Amino acid sequence: MNRSWYNLIWINNKARLGIIIVSSFIIIAAVGPIFFEDPNAYIGTPLLEPSFVHLFGTTGQGQDVFAQTIAGARSTLFIGLGTGFMIVLLGLIVGSLSGYFGRRIDNVLSLIINIFLLIPGLPLMVIIAAWLPPGPFSMMGVLVFTGWAWQARVLRSQVLSLRERDYVNAAIITGESNIKVIIYQIWPQMLSLIMASFIGATVYAIGAQVGLEFLGLGDVDKVTWGNNLYWATNDLALLTGSWWTFVPTGLCIALVSFGLTLINYGIDEISNPRLLSERIVKSRLPDLFNRNGSTPVARELFGK
Amino acid sequence: MNTSVKYLLKRLGIYAISGWAAVTLNFFLPRMMPGDPVSVMFASFRGKLKPEAIEALKQTFGFTDEPLLNKYISYLSHLLNGELGISTAYFPEEVSSIILSSLGWTLLLVGISLVVSFIIGSLIGMIIAWRRDGKLDSILPPSFSFISSFPYFFTAMLLLYFFGFKLGWFPIRHAYNSNLIPGFNIEFIVSCLHHAFLPASTLIFMGIGGWMLQMRNNMIGTISTDYISFAKSKGLSQKRIMIWYAAKNAILPIITSFGMAIGFILSGTILTEIIFSYPGQGYILYQAVQAQDYQLMQGIFLTTTLSVLAANWLIDILVLILDPRTRK
Numbered sequence: 001m002n003r004s005w006y007n008l009i010w011i012n013n014k015a016r017l018g019i020i021i022v023s024s025f026i027i028i029a030a031v032g033p034i035f036f037e038d039p040n041a042y043i044g045t046p047l048l049e050p051s052f053v054h055l056f057g058t059t060g061q062g063q064d065v066f067a068q069t070i071a072g073a074r075s076t077l078f079i080g081l082g083t084g085f086m087i088v089l090l091g092l093i094v095g096s097l098s099g100y101f102g103r104r105i106d107n108v109l110s111l112i113i114n115i116f117l118l119i120p121g122l123p124l125m126v127i128i129a130a131w132l133p134p135g136p137f138s139m140m141g142v143l144v145f146t147g148w149a150w151q152a153r154v155l156r157s158q159v160l161s162l163r164e165r166d167y168v169n170a171a172i173i174t175g176e177s178n179i180k181v182i183i184y185q186i187w188p189q190m191l192s193l194i195m196a197s198f199i200g201a202t203v204y205a206i207g208a209q210v211g212l213e214f215l216g217l218g219d220v221d222k223v224t225w226g227n228n229l230y231w232a233t234n235d236l237a238l239l240t241g242s243w244w245t246f247v248p249t250g251l252c253i254a255l256v257s258f259g260l261t262l263i264n265y266g267i268d269e270i271s272n273p274r275l276l277s278e279r280i281v282k283s284r285l286p287d288l289f290n291r292n293g294s295t296p297v298a299r300e301l302f303g304k
Numbered sequence: 305m306n307t308s309v310k311y312l313l314k315r316l317g318i319y320a321i322s323g324w325a326a327v328t329l330n331f332f333l334p335r336m337m338p339g340d341p342v343s344v345m346f347a348s349f350r351g352k353l354k355p356e357a358i359e360a361l362k363q364t365f366g367f368t369d370e371p372l373l374n375k376y377i378s379y380l381s382h383l384l385n386g387e388l389g390i391s392t393a394y395f396p397e398e399v400s401s402i403i404l405s406s407l408g409w410t411l412l413l414v415g416i417s418l419v420v421s422f423i424i425g426s427l428i429g430m431i432i433a434w435r436r437d438g439k440l441d442s443i444l445p446p447s448f449s450f451i452s453s454f455p456y457f458f459t460a461m462l463l464l465y466f467f468g469f470k471l472g473w474f475p476i477r478h479a480y481n482s483n484l485i486p487g488f489n490i491e492f493i494v495s496c497l498h499h500a501f502l503p504a505s506t507l508i509f510m511g512i513g514g515w516m517l518q519m520r521n522n523m524i525g526t527i528s529t530d531y532i533s534f535a536k537s538k539g540l541s542q543k544r545i546m547i548w549y550a551a552k553n554a555i556l557p558i559i560t561s562f563g564m565a566i567g568f569i570l571s572g573t574i575l576t577e578i579i580f581s582y583p584g585q586g587y588i589l590y591q592a593v594q595a596q597d598y599q600l601m602q603g604i605f606l607t608t609t610l611s612v613l614a615a616n617w618l619i620d621i622l623v624l625i626l627d628p629r630t631r632k
Binding site for chain 2: 111114115117119120121123132211214215216229233243247250253254
């Protein structure tokens with residue numbers, strides 16, 4: 001059964017393209033940095049244009065942009081995926097408690113979720129990150145704290161609807177404990193949503209992390225995608241016209257987020273067959289019914 | 305009591321609690337953090353203020369040895385008077401006056417880009433949903449979701465690089481020509497629009513995709529309903545059905561999501577302003593981070609939160625006016 005679920009995703013064009021993009025970046029992040037000794041090392045004249053010696057040119061501080069782009073992938077993706085996982089875990093726990101138990105617990109938790117959704121994310125992240133010592137764990141903590149509510153809300157509504165199903169009531173009547181019902185009866189039924197939630201949270205985590213680092217709130221000595229952009233602006237990349245110091249990193253960020261979003265579109269099409277069905281049905285119907293006009297016109301139907 | 309008034313009061317209650325949560329977070333955050341944040345916070349005043357003045361500031365913001373509750377109450381009462389502290393980045397200006405003078409620029413950017421991207425996005429969404437499986441429907445959604453994958457500030461950098469530095473069509477910094485005296489005259493307004501064009505375009509460009517996809521999906525939902533088939537069978541014109549039957553109903557749920565969007569757009573605006581040195585909340589937030597000006601950062605957090613809450617309440621009222629089903 002697991003295999004068919006995997007196959008379903010793979011035969012979806014969007015999801016497959018997304019998986020290919022994201023997994024190639026993960027491989028680059030895992031293997032790539034081995035080939036570069038120190039991406040921060042001074043290797044040549046600052047602000048060299050891209051050439052065969054330095055594929056992406058050099059930064060304002062004489063570092064190799066190519067090496068920095070690849071080294072940045074590792075920490076950015078690691079923090080992004082790790083944060084995505086923790087956000088879903090927290091969102092799943094809060095969402096399940098809220099949706100399953102209902103009543104007072106739901107009222108309190110929903111209020112907390114709504115408050116977190118209302119408070120604007122970036123300013124909140126800034127005031128927390130500014131106090132914490134810079135480092136990967138502070139970064140993850142800030143991102144989880146500001147990002148869990150959205151996923152909790154999405155997951156809560158799914159738990160809420162599953163809670164009313166007969167099979168769940170049957171499980172409760174047989175005397176299963178509440179926790180067991182949630183974990184063994186409800187969660188397996190919402191796997192695709194949990195997966196989509198994880199991907200959405202990862203996209204958020206990558207974007208927010210890059211934004212915070214760009215503000216200078218990360219560990220600026222580490223090589224990450226956000227820091228690459230921070231240093232590019234600090235070294236006046238725009239004023240000196242050195243586009244190669246920020247374009248590669250920006251493209252990589254966009255590609256990874258786009259790949260993740262594509263996987264989510266794929267999951268969405270698989271779990272909501274209605275999105276896909278209309279297209280398939282239409283393509284199989286004779287052209288006559290495929291037209292966009294309102295009422296069928298006799299002349300068109302019987303003419304010629 | 306009227307149900308819609310009741311509803312608005314209930315929403316107001318949620319916003320009040322959120323606002324209180326933000327204020328409380330602001331109070332406890334520096335006190336919960338590891339190390340000795342209070343001395344860090346006031347360290348940047350050293351050499352700028354006399355020790356007695358620093359003591360007075362600490363008193364004002366509740367960094368004393370008094371019981372926590374007393375400090376909290378005194379903090380709240382100072383907030384109510386609009387006292388947010390003194391900035392170190394813009395010493396000796398007060399945080400509240402710095403924020404007040406920059407808030408307008410941010411509201412201008414957020415307002416323009418929200419409205420324009422919403423209009424363009426939902427128009428495109430409406431059309432591609434109506435001509436589903438047409439060429440536009442297979443090209444636009446994926447390309448816009450690729451565009452919105454870029455970080456806001458990266459798009460801002462690209463636009464600034466090409467249209468500001470390379471082509472020189474638009475100014476590269478600030479909100480208006482500094483030779484002009486701010487006032488309500490054509491020359492000044494034109495200068496403002498000229499300066500706001502690139503930052504606003506960034507935000508609009510990044511925002512269109514989201515509205516477009518939402519509108520497209522909602523339209524697909526409404527198109528398959530019976531009243532649309534009925535309108536078609538009556539022989540109404542395509543345009544009329546699309547706009548006045550399908551789109552009219554598809555757009556309501558999107559307006560409800562305006563509130564959530566404001567928070568996102570605000571975050572994008574903050575980053576975009578930094579690139580264009582546009583003197584709004586984002587730009588001063590950047591200055592505050594660079595100078596470790598905690599009072600200013602916290603002040604910005606409070607004012608932006610309160611603005612977002614107020615905007616949400618206005619949107620609640622708007623939805624109430626637009627959607628007859630919510631009124632009884």
